[in-house]
Each structure stands twice: as structure tokens, then as C-alpha cells.
Amino acid sequence: MAQxxxxxxxxxxxxxxxxxxATVSRYLTGTVPVSEETAQRIQAVMDELRYxxxxxxxxxxxxxxxxxxxxxxxxxxxxxxPLIGGIEAVVSDERYSLLLATRVSTELSNKPVPIGxxxxxxxxxxxxxxxxxxxxxxxxxxxxxxVIYRSSPSGSTVPSITAENVRATAAIIDHLIEEHGRSRIVxxxxxxxxEDSHWREQGYRSSLQDHGIEHDEQLMITGMFDRTLAYxxxxxxxxxxxxxxxxxxxxxDDSAIGIMDALRxxxxxxxxxxxxVGFDDMELSSFLNPPLTTVHxxxxxxxxxxxxxxxDLLAGKEVAQATFLPTEIVIRRSCGCPHERLLPLKTLNx
Amino acid sequence: MAQxxxxxxxxxxxxxxxxxxATVSRYLTGTVPVSEETAQRIQAVMDELRYxxxxxxxxxxxxxxxxxxxxxxxxxxxxxxPLIGGIEAVVSDERYSLLLATRVSTELSNKPVPIGxxxxxxxxxxxxxxxxxxxxxxxxxxxxxxVIYRSSPSGSTVPSITAENVRATAAIIDHLIEEHGRSRIVxxxxxxxxEDSHWREQGYRSSLQDHGIEHDEQLMITGMFDRTLAYxxxxxxxxxxxxxxxxxxxxxDDSAIGIMDALRxxxxxxxxxxxxVGFDDMELSSFLNPPLTTVHxxxxxxxxxxxxxxxDLLAGKEVAQATFLPTEIVIRRSCGCPHERLLPLKTLNx
DNA sequence: TTGTACGCGTTATCAC
DNA sequence: GTGATAACGCGTACAA
Numbered sequence: 001m002a003q004x005x006x007x008x009x010x011x012x013x014x015x016x017x018x019x020x021x022a023t024v025s026r027y028l029t030g031t032v033p034v035s036e037e038t039a040q041r042i043q044a045v046m047d048e049l050r051y052x053x054x055x056x057x058x059x060x061x062x063x064x065x066x067x068x069x070x071x072x073x074x075x076x077x078x079x080x081x082p083l084i085g086g087i088e089a090v091v092s093d094e095r096y097s098l099l100l101a102t103r104v105s106t107e108l109s110n111k112p113v114p115i116g117x118x119x120x121x122x123x124x125x126x127x128x129x130x131x132x133x134x135x136x137x138x139x140x141x142x143x144x145x146x147v148i149y150r151s152s153p154s155g156s157t158v159p160s161i162t163a164e165n166v167r168a169t170a171a172i173i174d175h176l177i178e179e180h181g182r183s184r185i186v187x188x189x190x191x192x193x194x195e196d197s198h199w200r201e202q203g204y205r206s207s208l209q210d211h212g213i214e215h216d217e218q219l220m221i222t223g224m225f226d227r228t229l230a231y232x233x234x235x236x237x238x239x240x241x242x243x244x245x246x247x248x249x250x251x252x253d254d255s256a257i258g259i260m261d262a263l264r265x266x267x268x269x270x271x272x273x274x275x276x277v278g279f280d281d282m283e284l285s286s287f288l289n290p291p292l293t294t295v296h297x298x299x300x301x302x303x304x305x306x307x308x309x310x311x312d313l314l315a316g317k318e319v320a321q322a323t324f325l326p327t328e329i330v331i332r333r334s335c336g337c338p339h340e341r342l343l344p345l346k347t348l349n350x
Numbered sequence: 351m352a353q354x355x356x357x358x359x360x361x362x363x364x365x366x367x368x369x370x371x372a373t374v375s376r377y378l379t380g381t382v383p384v385s386e387e388t389a390q391r392i393q394a395v396m397d398e399l400r401y402x403x404x405x406x407x408x409x410x411x412x413x414x415x416x417x418x419x420x421x422x423x424x425x426x427x428x429x430x431x432p433l434i435g436g437i438e439a440v441v442s443d444e445r446y447s448l449l450l451a452t453r454v455s456t457e458l459s460n461k462p463v464p465i466g467x468x469x470x471x472x473x474x475x476x477x478x479x480x481x482x483x484x485x486x487x488x489x490x491x492x493x494x495x496x497v498i499y500r501s502s503p504s505g506s507t508v509p510s511i512t513a514e515n516v517r518a519t520a521a522i523i524d525h526l527i528e529e530h531g532r533s534r535i536v537x538x539x540x541x542x543x544x545e546d547s548h549w550r551e552q553g554y555r556s557s558l559q560d561h562g563i564e565h566d567e568q569l570m571i572t573g574m575f576d577r578t579l580a581y582x583x584x585x586x587x588x589x590x591x592x593x594x595x596x597x598x599x600x601x602x603d604d605s606a607i608g609i610m611d612a613l614r615x616x617x618x619x620x621x622x623x624x625x626x627v628g629f630d631d632m633e634l635s636s637f638l639n640p641p642l643t644t645v646h647x648x649x650x651x652x653x654x655x656x657x658x659x660x661x662d663l664l665a666g667k668e669v670a671q672a673t674f675l676p677t678e679i680v681i682r683r684s685c686g687c688p689h690e691r692l693l694p695l696k697t698l699n700x
Numbered sequence: 701t702t703g704t705a706c707g708c709g710t711t712a713t714c715a716c
Numbered sequence: 717g718t719g720a721t722a723a724c725g726c727g728t729a730c731a732a
Contacts, residue, residue: 372721373719
């Protein structure tokens with residue numbers, strides 16, 4: 001099938017301008033100076049012929065695609081919106097294209113990776129899209145990669161950009177304990193293979209320990225960072241003669257929605273009966289009833305930092321192996337506080 | 351700068367397998383049968399060498415980029431999330447790539463269009479990204495285009511996919527009048543150049559007329575489909591000795607948020623004092639306080655329909671010139687109804 | 701400053 | 717069924 005474009009080539013321009021294709025190319029790329037006179041003639045012909053350089057041919061010749069890729073498990077979740085926005089801003093600044101694709105690594109890798117060295121100069125990788133093995137292989141081949149919301153695969157040097165989890169979670173648990181006298185705090189786990197979940201649990205345990213509260217495995221349930229699954233997990237928990245509890249760390253905001261639904265159905269009041277806090281600070285979270293106290297994660301900044309890091313990589317610059325973007329606590333009402341306020345990061349430093 | 355990939359080419363495979371590059375290509379594309387024996391040998395060598403076909407070279411040879419593009423004014427708004435999701439699903443089904451870019455046509459067209467014939471086989475266009483002139487030019491050149499949330503530029507045959515506006519708006523205004531006895535209904539306009547806003551006003555006026563209610567220009571304000579701007583517009587309206595009103599059609603859900611904020615600040619209760627309804631049914635809307643009665647717009651379906659339409663175009667099939675996707679009314683609480691329910695489309699048929 | 705000739709990696713067109 | 721060979725459109729030594 002033929003190209004849909006009018007396909008006027010550099011040769012057509014050259015012929016009509018009475019120069020060689022090479023000269024047109026040089027005028028176009030600006031690599032080598034061209035005489036003022038011929039430059040004007042070329043420009044005139046280009047305008048007249050509505051010439052547009054064929055990017056693909058250029059890519060083949062230069063061996064550069066001028067595009068970077070973003071691999072996500074899906075697009076339906078609003079969590080990704082600011083992430084994509086942050087990336088796109090940087091990408092368009094650099095006059096690059098952004099290639100988007102979904103992929104889940106659990107599909108047994110039968111499907112080929114839709115974005116890679118063949119169509120993008122580098123890749124931003126979200127957990128669950130590429131296996132460690134695939135990442136390491138690409139990295140070893142010298143292919144620029146940045147992982148987000150996870151650490152580098154062991155043994156690799158792939159830079160990692162993520163929001164700080166441990167201290168943030170510890171701080172919000174501290175708040176529950178110190179300001180609201182809570183001590184029986186349910187922890188809602190995310191997917192077992194998701195690092196964020198692991199680190200948040202770390203922060204949870206450390207806060208408990210700091211306050212001399214014993215860890216109780218009975219208070220640990222699994223919500224998979226998912227609204228519906230968290231709802232189910234919470235309902236089951238409530239209907240199975242649960243141990244006493246007075247607060248819930250929901251794992252993330254999405255889970256908090258399902259959890260508050262489950263509590264409501266059982267006639268449990270938030271925050272009077274139990275405090276609920278989340279993690280992420282999605283757009284939604286301030287509209288929940290009651291408004292959700294949560295950790296503000298700089299999702300858009302994760303996106304822009306990742307993109308910038310990738311471009312640094314492309315430019316051959318040195319980049320940090322791991323970047324933890326600062327978070328802050330957004331106090332709203334679901335913890336029991338009367339007024340909304342912000343606990344900036346510095347107060348988090350212990 | 352050299353390609354980052356290991357760059358093992360079809361020639362390397364051919365050499366090692368003892369065949370010609372052409373045979374390898376044939377095996378790869380499956381256009382012409384290859385003997386079982388050589389096929390296996392080729393596959394073995396490909397595995398061993400970890401050969402990946404170079405998409406760019408293939409694109410140059412076939413004159414097809416195997417990608418389609420989506421042009422949006424920005425990515426930060428969650429309204430776009432389901433839209434992108436709908437498109438991506440179809441695109442990946444077709445084993446195509448999705449190219450994403452932002453662009454605003456008001457930048458005086460000084461910036462070149464980031465996606466076009468040079469890197470995508472077709473384009474899905476959101477209002478405000480490409481001028482009518484640019485659209486018509488691409489269309490005349492035979493370049494496959496689909497516009498969404500707007501009609502085809504006059505004189506062009508670009509297919510258009512959009513959510514039905516007029517009947518839906520009329521129906522929700524009907525509801526306000528008939529079920530809640532409202533008659534002084536404020537209409538919050540969107541951007542003047544946005545067709546959706548125009549058609550919704552059409553529906554509003556028609557419902558008023560059907561009920562013998564006179565149109566009052568004093569009840570028309572402009573919220574630009576934007577949360578913050580709608581808030582400001584509403585605040586000004588309230589503070590400027592406004593005429594009596596008992597309901598508000600917010601233009602869209604995002605504006606409804608700002609409008610309810612403004613009302614709240616003035617101590618006006620929704621829905622007791624005034625009913626508020628929106629348009630879109632964003633994820634957020636059911637979480638508002640009170641939950642927003644609104645028109646459910648099938649945003650994800652607009653995306654998937656647009657993508658499917660574009661692929662039909664690519665396949666040379668006939669496509670509908672204009673598609674209006676059905677909407678339905680989602681009754682929640684901001685109108686004054688006690689219970690949530692759905693008014694499906696059929697009840698909308700007059 | 702400019703033109704010639706070749707390469708980028710693949711597919712398509714011929715012959716065989 | 718298979719192998720040469722010519723495109724595809726552009727960038728870039730190299731020579732002039």
C-alpha cells in the first residue's frame with residue numbers, strides 16, 4: 001500500500017531549485033552553512049511544493065527515531081493521567097515524539113514488546129510491563145531505560161525514579177498514633193510484587209516499633225491497590241469476626257475508596273469509629289466523604305523526572321541511580337482532624 | 351550517533367542460515383511460503399542472534415508507519431483518560447503503535463504538527479489542536495483523519511465521532527422542569543468555539559421552549575468548561591445582584607465542581623435551594639457532595655469508535671460521515687432526587 | 701560552498 | 717521455493 005502523503009521528496013525540491021539533494025539536506029539540517037542565495041531559493045521551492053521531510057527515511061539514515069516510549073499496564077486508571085502529562089511536557093520540549101503502549105508481563109511474554117530499540121531511543125518502564133530479565137537484556141545491550149515506581153533490577157544500572165514511601169508512610173502512621181491515639185491500625189497490602197507496597201509496609205512497621213506497638217499479623221489484609229478488590233477484602237475482614245481496630249492504612253487512595261464503602265455498609269463511621277488514610281493523593285481524594293487524609297505523591301514530577309533522566313541518558317550524561325521524590329502529608333478529615341492542612345516534608349525528617 | 355540496538359540485521363541472519371536476505375524476509379512476513387526446513391533453520395538463527403526486525407527500515411520499504419496518532423490540547427485533564435484508553439485498546443488490537451502529542455492551534459501554527467503523514471498513517475483530532483484549514487489540507491491530500499467532539503470542517507468528508515448533545519441536554523433540562531418544578535435555569539456556557547457547548551445550549555433552549563418557558567439571557571454565564579473559571583463566573587454572578595434562579599446546568603461536570611464550590615461559599619444549598627446538573631459523568635462526579643446528576647457521555651466509546659473508524663478508513667472501507675454516540679441521564683442527588691437511577695436513552699426519544 | 705556516491709535495513713520485482 | 721537486485725528517502729563522507 002502506497003504512502004498516503006503526496007510524497008514530494010528532497011530530490012524534487014533539489015531539481016526544481018537547481019541544486020543537489022545534498023544541499024537541500026544541508027539547508028534542512030543546518031549542519032553545514034549554505035549560501036544565502038541558494039537557501040532562499042530552496043525555501044521558496046519547499047514552500048511551493050509543500051515539502052515535508054520524510055521522518056522515517058531520516059530516521060533510517062541517522063539511526064535515530066526521535067521518539068521515546070512509555071510502557072504502562074493499562075490506560076483506564078486516572079492515576080496515570082498526571083504521569084503521562086509530566087512525561088509529555090518534557091518530551092515535547094525536546095521535540096521528541098511519545099510512543100505509548102500497554103503491556104502486561106504476565107502474558108507469558110508471548111507478545112512481543114510493542115516499543116523498543118526498533119522504534120524508540122529509550123523507554124520509561126512501569127512495573128508489571130517488562131520482566132526483570134527483559135529489562136536487564138535491553139540494558140546490557142546499551143539501550144537507555146528508566147524504571148519508575150520500582151528499583152533497578154538487581155545487578156543492573158537502570159536508573160529508578162520513584163516517590164518516597166517509607167518515611168512518608170511512617171509519618172502518616174505517626175500522625176494516626178500521636179494525634180489521634182490510634183494503635184490498632186489495619187494495613188491493607190498492595191500486590192505482593194509491587195515494591196511500593198513493600199516499602200509502605202516497612203514504614204508502617206517502623207512507626208509501630210517506634211511507638212512500642214506490637215505488630216499484629218491479623219491486622220494485615222490485601223487490597224491489591226484496587227478499589228473493588230479492597231472493598232471485597234474489607235467486607236470479608238469485617239464479616240469474619242475481626243480483631244479490634246481503630247484505624248486503617250488503605251495502601252493507596254484507590255483502595256481507600258473501596259474500604260470506606262465497605263465500612264459504610266457496615267455502619268462504621270469514618271473518622272469517628274475508625275480513621276482511614278491513603279497514599280497517592282489522587283484528584284478524587286479530596287472529594288471523598290469524608291475527604292481523605294493521605295500522602296501526596298508527586299506523580300506528575302515522577303513523570304517529568306523520568307523523562308528528563310532518559311534524555312540525560314541519551315545525551316550521555318551521568319544520572320543518579322535512584323531518585324526518591326519527596327512526598328508530604330495532606331491532612332484532611334478521614335483521620336479525624338477537624339481542618340485540612342499540609343505537613344511538609346521537612347517535618348518528616350527524624 | 352549510532353543506533354543503540356545491537357543492530358543484528360536481516361543480512362546477518364541470512365548469512366548464518368545460509369540463505370538470502372530475501373528468504374528471511376519472506377519467512378518473516380509470511381507473504382510467500384518458505385520450505386519447512388529452511389524456515390526452521392532461519393528461526394533457530396534468529397533466536398540465537400536475538401534478531402529483531404528494524405521497524406524503521408521496514409516502514410521505509412513498505413511506506414507504512416504502522417502507527418496512528420492522537421492530537422490532544424493537553425494531558426493533565428482526567429477527562430482524557432478513558433478516551434486514550436478506548437483508543438489504545440483498538441490500536442493494540444490492530445498491532446499498531448499509538449503516537450501521542452499535545453498541540454494547541456492558537457499557537458499561531460508556528461510550531462509544526464508533531465504527528466502527521468511522516469510518522470503516522472492516520473490521525474485522531476481533538477478540537478483546538480488543528481485548524482480547520484490544516485485539517486482540510488491533510489484531508490485533501492488523502493490523509494486519513496477522524497475528528498472527535500466536533501463536526502467535520504465544512505466542505506470536508508472527515509468522519510466525526512461525538513457524543514450526542516442536544517437530546518441529552520434537553521432531557522436533563524426536561525427532568526429539572528418536570529420532576530423538580532424548576533423553571534429559572536442558569537446555563538453555563540463552555541468555550542465559544544467548542545461545538546459541544548453550542549449543541550448543549552440548543553438542547554437547553556429547545557427544552558425551555560417545549561415547556562413554554564421564556565429564554566432569559568440574564569441566566570446565561572460562561573464557565574469555559576473549566577473548574578476554576580466556572581467557579582469565578584459563578585461567584586461573580588452571585589455577587590452581582592443576580593435574577594432569581596432555581597437550577598443550574600453547569601455545561602460540564604468539571605464546571606459543576608467549581609459552581610458547587612461557589613454556591614457553598616454563599617451558603618446556597620444544593621439541591622434544596624438550587625438544583626445543579628452537569629454533563630460528562632466523569633469518574634469524580636459520583637463522589638461530589640451531593641453526588642452529581644449528569645449526562646453520562648461514553649468517552650471511552652468515543653475513543654474506540656474513533657480508532658475503529660480510522661482503521662476502516664485505512665482499509666478503504668466506507669465509514670459514516672458523522673456518528674453520535676448515545677448518552678444517558680444519570681440521576682444522582684444534586685438535582686433533588688432522593689435516589690440514584692439511570693434514564694436510558696430510549697426514554698429520551700421524543 | 702557544493703555535488704557525487706554510498707549506506708541505513710527492509711521489502712518487492714524479477715528471474716531462475 | 718529461492719537468490720540477486722532495485723527501490724524506499726534521506727544523511728554524509730569524500731572529493732571538488
